[in-house]
Amino acid sequence: MTLFLVLGLSGLLLLVFALVFDGVLDGVFDGLLSLPVIAGFVSMLGFAGAIALGTTDLGVGVATLVGAGAGLGAGWATWRLSRALMRDGSGAAPGGAELVGSSGAVVTAIPVGGYGEVLLYPAGQPVKYAAKSDVRVERGAEVWVEAALSATSVAVRPVER
Helix, strand or coil, rough: CCCHHHHHHHHHHHHHHHHHHCCCCCHHHHCCCCCCHHHHHHHHHHHHHHHHHHHHCCCHHHHHHHHHHHHHHHHHHHHHHHHHHHHHCCCCCCHHHHCCCEEEEEEECECCCCCEEEEEEEECCCCCEEECCCEEECCEEEEEEEEEEECCCEEEECCCC
């Protein structure tokens, strides 16, 4: 039984190793073999084997077969789950085109020709951007985005009401 428990704990340690060194062995055998899959197999082999050995009088051979079956199931489930998570292609992040025409508020005053900061809400989430304007814009003023200068900066103009 000690061997099975050592295998189970080794699998858990391998899983921690896999989380720390993400991606190791992912390309081996066309993605079928990865550290999380190996960790799931070894853990279930050990723990299921220990349970089978401790609760029945069938012997080490049967306990090994039970553990191997459970390990194959855990390895397969881990492989399927990781493949599903890797295919999860959520929408693209909002880019410069989505920012143009949106409104925001000045967080840090914008000097003429210099940079300040504005708070915009791309996809409904508050994000601070560096902002440049042709005129001085005070803190708290409402602004419109005229152009996206880079991924983190925009050109703005004050809203006239």
